[in-house]
Amino acid sequence: MTAVIERPVLGRPGPADTVRQTLSMAWRQMVRIKHNPFELVDLSLSPVMFLLLFVYVFGGQMAGTTDQYLQYVLGGLIAQNAIFLTMYTGTGINADLRKGVYDRFRSLPIARSAPLAGKIFADLFKQVWSIAIMLGLGILMGFELRSWAGALMATLAIVAFALAISWVSVLMGVLADSEEKVQIYSFVIIMPLTFTSSAFVDISTMPGFMEAWAKVNPVTHLADAMRGLLSFGPIAEPLLWTFAWAVGIFAVTAPLAMRAYRRKMV
Amino acid sequence: MSTDNAIEIEGLTKRFGDLVAVDRIDLTARAGTVLGVLGPNGAGKTTMVRMLATLSRPTAGTARVGGYDIVRDAPEVRSLIGLTGQFAGIDELLTGEENLRFIGRLLGMPTRDAKARARELLAQFNLSDAADKAAKAYSGGMRRRLDLAASLVGRPRILFLDEPTTGLDPRARGELWELVRGLVADGTTVLLTTQYLEEADQLAHEIVVIDQGRTIATGTPTQLKSKIGGQTLRIQPEDHGQLDGLRALVAERFPDLDPIVEAGAITVGVNDDGIMPTLAADLRDRGIALTEFHLGLSSLDEVFLTLTGHRTEADDEAQPEEAAK
Numbered sequence: 001m002t003a004v005i006e007r008p009v010l011g012r013p014g015p016a017d018t019v020r021q022t023l024s025m026a027w028r029q030m031v032r033i034k035h036n037p038f039e040l041v042d043l044s045l046s047p048v049m050f051l052l053l054f055v056y057v058f059g060g061q062m063a064g065t066t067d068q069y070l071q072y073v074l075g076g077l078i079a080q081n082a083i084f085l086t087m088y089t090g091t092g093i094n095a096d097l098r099k100g101v102y103d104r105f106r107s108l109p110i111a112r113s114a115p116l117a118g119k120i121f122a123d124l125f126k127q128v129w130s131i132a133i134m135l136g137l138g139i140l141m142g143f144e145l146r147s148w149a150g151a152l153m154a155t156l157a158i159v160a161f162a163l164a165i166s167w168v169s170v171l172m173g174v175l176a177d178s179e180e181k182v183q184i185y186s187f188v189i190i191m192p193l194t195f196t197s198s199a200f201v202d203i204s205t206m207p208g209f210m211e212a213w214a215k216v217n218p219v220t221h222l223a224d225a226m227r228g229l230l231s232f233g234p235i236a237e238p239l240l241w242t243f244a245w246a247v248g249i250f251a252v253t254a255p256l257a258m259r260a261y262r263r264k265m266v
Numbered sequence: 267m268s269t270d271n272a273i274e275i276e277g278l279t280k281r282f283g284d285l286v287a288v289d290r291i292d293l294t295a296r297a298g299t300v301l302g303v304l305g306p307n308g309a310g311k312t313t314m315v316r317m318l319a320t321l322s323r324p325t326a327g328t329a330r331v332g333g334y335d336i337v338r339d340a341p342e343v344r345s346l347i348g349l350t351g352q353f354a355g356i357d358e359l360l361t362g363e364e365n366l367r368f369i370g371r372l373l374g375m376p377t378r379d380a381k382a383r384a385r386e387l388l389a390q391f392n393l394s395d396a397a398d399k400a401a402k403a404y405s406g407g408m409r410r411r412l413d414l415a416a417s418l419v420g421r422p423r424i425l426f427l428d429e430p431t432t433g434l435d436p437r438a439r440g441e442l443w444e445l446v447r448g449l450v451a452d453g454t455t456v457l458l459t460t461q462y463l464e465e466a467d468q469l470a471h472e473i474v475v476i477d478q479g480r481t482i483a484t485g486t487p488t489q490l491k492s493k494i495g496g497q498t499l500r501i502q503p504e505d506h507g508q509l510d511g512l513r514a515l516v517a518e519r520f521p522d523l524d525p526i527v528e529a530g531a532i533t534v535g536v537n538d539d540g541i542m543p544t545l546a547a548d549l550r551d552r553g554i555a556l557t558e559f560h561l562g563l564s565s566l567d568e569v570f571l572t573l574t575g576h577r578t579e580a581d582d583e584a585q586p587e588e589a590a591k
Contacts, residue, residue, distance in 0.1 A: 012341040017374065024371040031368075032359045035400060104355025104416065107319045109345035110372055 018111035025118020029092075030125065043088075043126055047081045047134045054200065055141065062201065067142050074138045075154075075226030076199030079219055081130055082158045083194060086166045087186040089123045090173030094182050097174065097264065116261060120166045127162045131155050135230075146231055154229040157239060161222055164246035171257040174264065199223040218245035272297040272424050272455035273318065277327035280313050280479075287313040289479035290327065295457055295472070300450055302470025302487075303459040306570065310479040311459035312352060315428045318457065319349045332424055348422030352429050354413045358402035362393050362412050365401060369419040380419075387415040391445065407438025414445065425449065427458045431465060443468055463569055467491070475573060482573050494535055494564065494572040499542070501549075502531035502558035512554065519548060526571075535564060535572055 013021065033039055054073055059066030062073075093116065096102050105115045135143075135151060145151060169186065176182045196210060197203070197219035203211050214220050222245075224238035273295040280288040288310040295301035305311050316322040318329055320340040329336045332346040349355075356365050363384050370380025388397045391411045396404060401412060410430060417425065427446070431439040446469055450456055460466050466473045467487045475483040475490070483490060503512055513532050516525045520541060525534040542561055549556065564572075 020374065021372055024368065027371065028357060028360065028368050031364055032357070035359045035361075100351055100353030100355050101357065103316075103321055103351050103353070104349065104369075105372075106321050107344060107347060107349035107417075108369070108372060108420070109341060114372075 013109065013111045018114060018117075021110045021114035022117040022121060025114050026122040029119060029122030033125075040126075040129060043085070043130055044133045046084070047077065047130055048137060050077055050081070051134060051137055051141075058200075070138065070141055070143055071231050072227070073200055074134065074143055075228075075230050076197075076223040078131055078134050078154070078158065078226050078230075079197075079223040080194040080199050081134065082127055082162055082222075083165065083190055083219065084186075085123070085126055085130060086162055086169045087183065087190065088126065088169075089120055089166045090169030090171075090176075090182045090186065091179045092123075093119055093170055093173035094176055094179050098178075102264075112262070113258065116170055116257070120163065120170065123166065124159050124162060127158055128155060131158055144231065146229065150229040154226055157222075157225060157229065157242065161242060161246045164250035165253075167250055167253040167257050171253050171260060174257060174260045193217065194219050197223055218242065218249070221245060270296050271330075273301065273329070273331055273457060275314075275318075275327070275329040278314065278317065278324055278329050279326040280310070280317060280322070281325045286479050288317070288324075291476065291479070291481055293474050293481065293484070295455055297455050298450065298453050299471040300446070300456040300458055300469050302466035302473040303457065303476060304461070304463065304466045304473055304569075305459070305476040306461060308478075309476045311476065312428055313479075314476075315349070315351075315426050315457070315459060319347060319426050320344055321349075345420075346423050348417035348420070348425045350410075350414050350417045350425070350427050350430055352432065354409050356401050356409065356413050356416055359400060361398050361400055362388060362404070362408075363397040365412060365416055366419055369416050373420045383419055387418060390448075391415045392441070405438075407434055407441065410434060410438070410442060411445070414442070418449070422454070424455045425457070427456060429459055429461065432461065439465070463565065464563055475569065477570065477574060490569075492537060494569050497536050497539065497561055498564045498568050499534050499536050499545075500531050500558055500560045500562070501534075501545075501556060504555040504557050506530055508554055515548065515552075516545070519545065531558060533568070535568065536561070 051074070054077060055066050055070045059069035059073075063069035096115070096119075102115060106112075131154070135145070139145060168189075169182070172182050172185050176185065196214050197217045198214060199219055203214040203220065206214055218241075221238045221241035224233065225235065225242045227233050228235035228238055271294045273293070275291055275293045278288055278291045279286065291310075291314060293301065293303075303311050303314065313322070317324050318331055318336060320336055320343050323337060331343045334342040334346070336343055357368070360368065363381075366384035366387055367377075367380045370383050371377065375383060385394075385397070388394045391414070393408060393411060393415070396408060401409065404412060414427070414430065430446075431442050434442065443465070446456060446458070456469075458466070458469060470487060473483075473485060473487055473490055474481055483493065485493065501512060501516070503509060509527050509530070509532065513525050513527050516523065516532060516534060520534075520536075523534050523536060525532050539561060542559075546559070549559075
């Protein structure tokens with residue numbers, strides 16, 4: 001009765017298809033936020049709390065006045081929060097993998113990388129959202145922004161850095177057997193990494209071995225770059241180091257994550 | 267390959283370490299038919315479907331889907347198939363309509379076409395009223411229907427359904443069967459795995475029974491039923507002492523059948539329900555009192571008992587206890 005509708009055999013997706021499919025994947029993530037706006041509240045709570053607690057609890061002792069500490073620490077807190085945010089990329093991928101959503105994706109004629117890339121891409125929106133929240137609250141608290149161009153540059157730099165280090169989270173998301181494990185692994189790595197940097201304190205006050213590590217820690221470079229762009233201090237050098245780290249981390253973890261993802265196909 | 271065959275599998279094998287999940291399976295599905303793969307949990311059904319749907323690579327053997335090799339031509343295979351797995355591949359936060367529209371967009375449909383296709387499928391699957399509700403609010407049957415619809419967005423010519431009705435109530439199961447029949451009428455080839463003999467009987471043109479990764483029987487539903495008995499008659503005498511006599515009586519009256527004494531009752535696979543009145547009269551004449559006299563559809567378990575001499579894995583542990591009685 002009904003004619004058979006023959007689907008043309010599509011074959012392998014090209015680069016343009018990959019980009020389009022990645023955007024469709026990102027669209028799904030945005031629709032998820034639309035249906036669950038609490039996710040944005042959840043994302044905003046921790047940066048707001050960190051900012052208030054660090055400035056009004058530690059600020060006086062750290063820098064003499066809370067206002068002076070605010071000028072120093074906001075860039076560091078933005079850097080720390082950006083790194084923590086990338087954890088959600090891994091937990092989201094882990095949940096989709098376990099629920100069978102990726103089985104459907106992998107049975108479709110789409111690029112292998114599109115589901116992962118789409119998730120990373122959509123999560124960049126959360127990065128922009130968080131930096132806006134922290135900058136906005138910071139300014140209300142008396143933060144003296146160096147320039148709006150700097151704020152824009154800082155946002156772009158955070159997005160670029162997040163794009164690279166998200167692959168660490170993807171790798172954990174693919175390898176771990178539960179979301180909780182992704183969270184624990186991330187926490188164990190991110191917490192010490194962000195604290196042994198210039199994010200919250202002047203590293204010259206640290207003992208020698210710690211200072212030596214803090215000097216090369218990528219979080220130090222990112223925090224210094226944020227400080228440079230948003231408040232005071234050098235910009236070019238920390239920014240350059242930040243990108244060098246980002247490229248390095250990407251070059252190592254992205255292929256590892258893609259390999260682990262393909263290996264899931266046993 | 268012959269253009270009449272949508273799926274051709276030769277010596278397909280999958281090993282996970284020492285475990286052979288799929289063991290040299292051969293089978294073919296003619297285009298436009300339903301191939302039922304019947305087997306208990308752990309028989310290797312899902313592993314086989316995952317290989318055919320390009321989610322997993324075979325350890326040995328080959329398979330062609332729509333004429334394309336599942337390893338070498340995986341992208342082409344993916345453009346021809348739809349997959350509905352045991353675990354729903356839908357996004358619980360998205361509405362039914364968004365789930366389908368999302369797949370349409372992924373497949374490269376313009377937004378308007380993706381929307382139209384989503385509405386069309388929702389109507390076809392009787393989900394229009396729930397189109398704008400989040401999928402997490404759907405009942406089990408609605409979820410399976412949405413999942414099936416999601417696998418059909420790209421109008422696949424070959425559809426893999428991995429235990430599509432496991433866990434559904436009889437009404438939801440019947441609704442899903444109707445949908446599958448409609449797809450086949452439109453020319454889709456379906457490979458369906460199931461644990462239910464009734465489901466394979468209802469839908470499949472050809473059935474393959476697998477156990478522990480191996481094919482143990484193939485045939486049309488009619489052929490299989492004549493081999494194993496489509497129905498099972500269970501007779502339990504009040505006095506256990508009469509069991510052997512009763513078995514002899516059944517064997518004598520119906521020499522084609524092979525009655526088995528098990529767990530204090532006689533079970534026998536039958537094809538002709540006319541046997542009931544004949545046997546009832548015999549038993550009345552001999553004054554044998556019964557506690558059970560029951561004719562029902564054979565369960566997968568009974569099919570296995572007939573074909574392999576052992577029950578499905580899950581019941582193996584129960585056997586020694588029964589033998590001791």
